[in-house]
Amino acid sequence: MTAIHGEHADSAILAARNRENVMVGGEIVRHRRASRWIHWSVATTFILALITGMPIWTPIFRWMANLVGGLEVARVIHPYVSVAFFIVSVMQFFHWASDMKFTPDERGWWRPSKLWAYMRYEDDPAVEGGKYNGGQKFFFYSVTLGALAFLVSGLIMWFPLGFSPIVRELSILVHDLVFILFLIAIIFHVYLGTIAEPGTLRSMMRGTVTRSWARLHHPGWFRQVTKS
Numbered sequence: 001m002t003a004i005h006g007e008h009a010d011s012a013i014l015a016a017r018n019r020e021n022v023m024v025g026g027e028i029v030r031h032r033r034a035s036r037w038i039h040w041s042v043a044t045t046f047i048l049a050l051i052t053g054m055p056i057w058t059p060i061f062r063w064m065a066n067l068v069g070g071l072e073v074a075r076v077i078h079p080y081v082s083v084a085f086f087i088v089s090v091m092q093f094f095h096w097a098s099d100m101k102f103t104p105d106e107r108g109w110w111r112p113s114k115l116w117a118y119m120r121y122e123d124d125p126a127v128e129g130g131k132y133n134g135g136q137k138f139f140f141y142s143v144t145l146g147a148l149a150f151l152v153s154g155l156i157m158w159f160p161l162g163f164s165p166i167v168r169e170l171s172i173l174v175h176d177l178v179f180i181l182f183l184i185a186i187i188f189h190v191y192l193g194t195i196a197e198p199g200t201l202r203s204m205m206r207g208t209v210t211r212s213w214a215r216l217h218h219p220g221w222f223r224q225v226t227k228s
Contacts, residue, residue, distance in 0.1 A: 016207025021131070021225055028214050028225055030131075030203040038092050039204055042143070045085035046186070049150075052078035057176070079158050082150060089147035096140060099131050106134035131221040139189060149178045 012027040020032040031039070052074040055065035065071040132140070156163050156171035163171070193200045199213040214222040 012208045013206055020207070021221075023211075023225055024208075027208040027210060028222070029207055030209050030214075031207050033207065035095065036204055036207060038088060038095050041088040042085065042092050045081055045088055048081040049078060049085050050183075052081060053179070057179075079154060082154050086147045086151045089144055093140075093144045100137045100140045102134065102137055103130065106137065131218060133218070135192075139185060142185060143182075146178050146182050149174060150182075153178070 012024040012029060015022060015024045016029045016031070017033045020029045020035065022029050051064050051067055054061035055063075055071055055074050056078060062071065065074040068074050068077055153171040153175040156167060157175060160168050193204075197213075197217060199209060200217075203209045211222070211226070214225070
């Protein structure tokens with residue numbers, strides 16, 4: 001029995017290289033390899049931008065600069081890795097855009113009360129009919145808009161002599177504000193993808209989820225995949 005289960009698991013992992021939204025054995029392929037590579041590229045470039053940017057932002061985090069060879073090295077690396085973050089974020093947008101359209105019953109997810117309930121896991125995440133719920137879609141668009149705001153404000157800060165003092169000051173304010181909101185959102189994103197919903201992380205590690213996970217968290221998507 002164990003050997004058979006192992007064969008099914010191996011088959012699911014192999015299927016996750018190029019396919020998704022299919023059932024293989026006792027598992028469902030949720031994210032194919034390309035999706036996972038893009039996701040982790042966004043995560044990696046953001047972490048690198050975080051490590052190199054926070055020492056520049058405030059001396060409190062100056063110790064982070066030692067992870068990349070010092071403050072001057074961080075100053076050199078930060079703008080380039082930030083541009084890379086924007087590029088992979090754009091790739092992510094076009095890769096997932098077709099699955100991230102809001103349905104009529106998902107309107108109003110931009111409201112603070114709705115977002116707060118979702119982040120505190122007070123809302124029922126299963127009340128939706130697609131592969132992703134309203135909170136995940138809102139986060140998806142927020143990442144894209146945040147990456148754009150980072151790029152525009154960052155370019156002004158990178159080439160300050162080409163802009164007026166007021167524009168430079170506004171760019172710093174926007175950059176800092178977007179960073180704070182982004183960091184808060186990422187913390188909740190990690191929480192919801194690990195502790196709050198066990199089994200979610202494996203979909204971004206190996207590409208698959210269990211039938212029970214899909215039925216509980218995304219019943220509409222589960223029915224579409226299993227045709228049940």
